Amino acid sequence: MTGGNAIRGTRVGSGPAVGESERGEAAPRKRVDYWCANAHHSRPSFAMDAEVPEEWDCPRCGLPAGLDQENPPEARRNEPYKSHLAYVKERRSDADGMAILEEALSKLRERKGR
Template identity: 70%
Template structure:
């Protein structure tokens, strides 16, 4: 049951906004950045802004650079380490044997 109202969903003062109402837009600079997967990203910067050396690729998240032939390398992710792996980095086998012997002596009541 349409009422035939042509301006339904509009508000007073709504209309096409152009440069006259918004003012002049700032001069912009579009640069291309490429990631290691070959994705191209073209963000816009103000003409007087400092342009960063790298930009995060919105498709894969890798860092992207302005040189298409030599993009930045993807970050190296470290594998998950267990608690035992961290302990083995800090202690040698001889240290572990000494600590184990001391703990067993405490349990047996020798110390």
């Protein structure tokens, strides 16, 4: 059973005027229309004095959305994940790798021999 001090039917932060005196009035807003290549439409709001971006990520599919409904921006090309070894193989040939390996192994053998 709850205590006798609880106000039934309300919760913290409910009601339109709660906290407005503390936070002040909201800045004037404007809604901007964006369309993606999948014909999804989104209308984010921006402050009146804010610079409106040319592209916005579509909240439904994640593709870039643009201001022109007839010519939405094309999907960005995703680069596949590359491991450290893949980047090393781009910089070095197999012969270079074998030479480096032989050098490292000879140093290890030299140390072990002492």
